[in-house]
Structures are given as structure tokens and as C-alpha cells.
């Protein structure tokens with residue numbers, strides 16, 4: 039271990055946990071990675087990487103000497119004073135965050151009588167969770183653990199860069215010593231550190247994601263109006279984005295947001311508000327607009343093709359965004375099931391998500407490349423803006439497709455190029 043390195047435990051090595059572990063190893067710390075998924079731990083131990091994230095396999099390879107993998111929580115607590123929790127917190131059917139995995143860890147804490155630990159929450163957990171955990175620790179008569187809320191803001195697809203160069207680091211904690219010890223882990227990063235209390239730290243994560251989701255639903259509604267009045271939403275967004283008070287990020291119209299964070303975090307914040315007696319009207323609209331946006335593509339297809347029964351639609355891209363294999367809450371899933379429900383045949387290709395797609399999009403014929411996906415299809419819908427779709431093999435596609443319609447769900451293609459190749463082109467909010 040380097041002289042400034044700590045021994046750090048990571049409980050839950052999914053997208054966030056594995057990136058956190060690898061980046062902390064890169065910063066010179068020794069990390070002990072624990073997960074209940076024994077297959078995942080076996081794969082990591084053999085040198086495999088269970089997720090697709092650019093640069094991750096290489097960085098794990100580089101830091102392998104500082105990373106160990108285990109399924110035993112005792113190993114983590116025996117070797118590490120600082121332990122991050124990065125387990126998943128999926129939505130329940132009400133939209134509340136499901137904290138069962140978090141509390142499974144808390145109730146499985148090994149006997150720690152002789153040592154002091156810092157438990158750092160990386161998972162996104164509702165406001166008040168820190169308090170509930172303190173109560174649970176007290177109930178278990180554990181008084182040698184400090185609790186720190188340290189929400190994570192990385193984005194899949196650019197997770198390593200985001201982790202190592204964050205816009206800010208948020209640390210919520212009651213005990214100054216624990217707060218400073220966690221802050222010290224990030225001391226080489228050039229980012230403002232906000233030291234605050236636990237509820238504020240918890241809320242910052244939800245408020246940030248909800249604000250970004252609101253921006254997306256807002257520009258999607260602007261796009262829908264643009265379609266009616268003949269303006270181009272890309273031009274409108276560009277003009278808006280020059281205004282520093284607005285900013286240009288998250289002003290790309292499309293077929294709605296998906297992924298493992300925005301949908302569940304927006305729903306959870308709405309529930310957090312509702313459970314405290316406040317009806318968060320704006321977020322209700324953000325969610326509804328997003329759901330409707332995913333379905334608008336179906337109407338665009340019907341406008342050109344008529345009823346979709348027995349039509350074949352090719353989906354280009356399945357992952358919720360480019361550069362990840364993550365399909366959780368992807369727009370492709372909603373779209374595929376709507377098309378199947380309308381009696382269409384659905385084919386799909388994604389550069390990396392195909393192995394994970396069989397379970398997520400049942401009834402869809404999964405293909406090995408773009409041309410196989412569009413073979414015999416009446417329309418192609420660009421769902422995920424993978425770089426390889428920027429220049430589609432339009433001439434070859436035309437030879438294979440039955441009808442020549444491209445719906446660009448991410449406004450990613452050059453309309454002039456697509457039209458010049460003999461296709462009907464329709465984007466989102468493009469006149």
C-alpha cells in the first residue's frame with residue numbers, strides 16, 4: 039500500500055461499487071470488494087469484468103494488486119475501517135426506494151467490539167435513511183460505527199472520468215473526525231467538497247437527479263410543441279443553452295429518459311415528498327411527460343405505416359444510453375412492448391447490450407448487426423445514440439428494408455444525409 043493509502047471495503051460491486059473500488063485503488067488505496075453474488079465475485083477473482091464500462095477493465099487490470107474480492111462481509115470489516123455501501127436501491131411498486139439490501143447489510147454486520155468503523159453510504163437512499171440506520175445500530179447496541187452519507191454522481195458510460203473528476207464531493211456526517219477521514223480519501227481531486235449534515239447530503243442527490251430529469255422532460259415538451267409549429271428543437275435548445283442561467287446540458291430532446299437512476303430517483307423523491315405530506319406536482323408531470331414521450335414514437339410509426347399489425351420494426355440500440363450495457367428502465371423496453379402489443383414484429387441490435395437483452399425485451403428478435411436488424415423491416419427506430427450509428431450504412435439498409443422509414447429517437451442522425459439516401463426521416467421536434 040502507498041504511504042497515504044487506506045484499507046477500504048466496498049459492499050456491493052455493481053456499476054457504482056466496482057467503479058468506486060477501482061478508482062479508490064487507482065488513488066493508492068487497498069480495496070476489499072464484497073458482493074453476495076458469488077458468480078460475480080468468482081468472475082472478478084478470475085480477472086473478468088461483469089459490466090461494460092469504458093476503461094474499467096484496463097483500470098482494474100492496472101490496480102489488481104490493490105483489489106481483492108470476497109463474498110464474506112467479515113473479511114471487509116476485519117481488514118477495513120472505512121466501508122462503503124454501494125448496493126442497489128431499486129424502486130418498489132409504489133415508487134419508494136427499496137432499502138432491503140441496505141438493511142440486509144446493516145443486520146449482517148459482524149461483531150466489531152474491538153475496532154472503530156466508518157460506514158459510508160454511496161447508494162442513493164431516501165432522506166431519513168441515515169437516521170434510520172443510526173436507530174438500527176443503536177438497537178443492535180453497536181456504538182463504534184460512524185455513519186457518512188457520500189452520494190455518488192457518476193454517469194454510466196463515463197463513470198471513471200466522472201468519479202475521478204467530480205463536479206463536487208458531498209459528505210454528510212455528524213462526527214467531524216469521520217467526515218475529515220472520508221474527505222481525505224478525495225484530497226487529490228480538484229473538486230469542491232461540501233461538508234454538511236446527513237439529510238442535506240441525502241437530499242442533494244435526489245434534488246440533482248430530479249432537476250436534470252425535469253430539464254429533459256421540459257425540452258421534450260418544447261420539442262412536441264416545435265413539431266406543431268414548425269420550429270426545430272435543436273436550434274431552440276442551442277439558443278436557450280447559450281444563456282448561462284440555463285446552460286446547454288440536458289437540453290437534448292428525445293424519446294425520454296431511462297436508466298437505473300433517473301426514473302427511480304424521481305419517483306422516490308415524489309414519494310419522499312408525499313410521505314411527508316407534500317404533493318410534488320412538478321415531478322408528477324415530469325414522470326408523466328417522460329412516459330408519454332416514449333410512446334410518441336409509436337404514433338410517428340403509425341402516421342407513416344398505418345396500423346402496425348404484422349409490420350416489422352427494427353430498433354437500433356437497446357441500452358438506456360450509449361457506452362453501457364445497462365438496460366434498466368431503458369426506453370427500448372417500453373417501446374418494444376408497445377410495438378409487440380400493437381401486433382408488430384420487433385427486431386433489435388445493440389453494440390454491447392445483446393447478451394443482457396434476452397431477459398429484458400422478451401419477444402424481440404435480437405440481431406448481430408444493423409443490417410441483420412433492418413432486414414425485411416418497415417421502419418428503423420434509432421433508440422440509443424451509439425457512435426457506430428452516427429453513420430448508418432444507408433445504401434445497404436435500403437437494399438434490405440421493405441419500406442424506407444427512419445425514426446431518429448435521439449436526433450442523432452443528419453436528416454439531409456438520411457433523406458438523400460432515399461429514406462423518409464422523422465426526428466423528435468425537428469421541423
Ligand SMILES: NC(=O)c1ccc[n+]([C@@H]2O[C@H](COP(=O)([O-])OP(=O)(O)OC[C@H]3O[C@@H](n4cnc5c(N)ncnc54)[C@H](O)[C@@H]3O)[C@@H](O)[C@H]2O)c1
Pocket residue numbers: 049050051052053054055072073074075078124125126127139140142143160161162163190191192193194298299
Ligand atoms: N448506476 C449508476 O449510474 C448510479 C449512479 C449514482 C448512484 N447510483 C446508486 O448507487 C447504488 C448502486 O447502483 P448500481 O447501479 O451500482 O447497482 P447494481 O445493481 O449494479 O449493483 C448493486 C450490487 O450490490 C450487490 N448486493 C445487493 N445486496 C447486497 C448485499 N446484501 N451485500 C453485498 N452486495 C449486495 C448486488 O449483487 C450488485 O452486485 C444505487 O443506490 C444507485 O441508485 C447509481
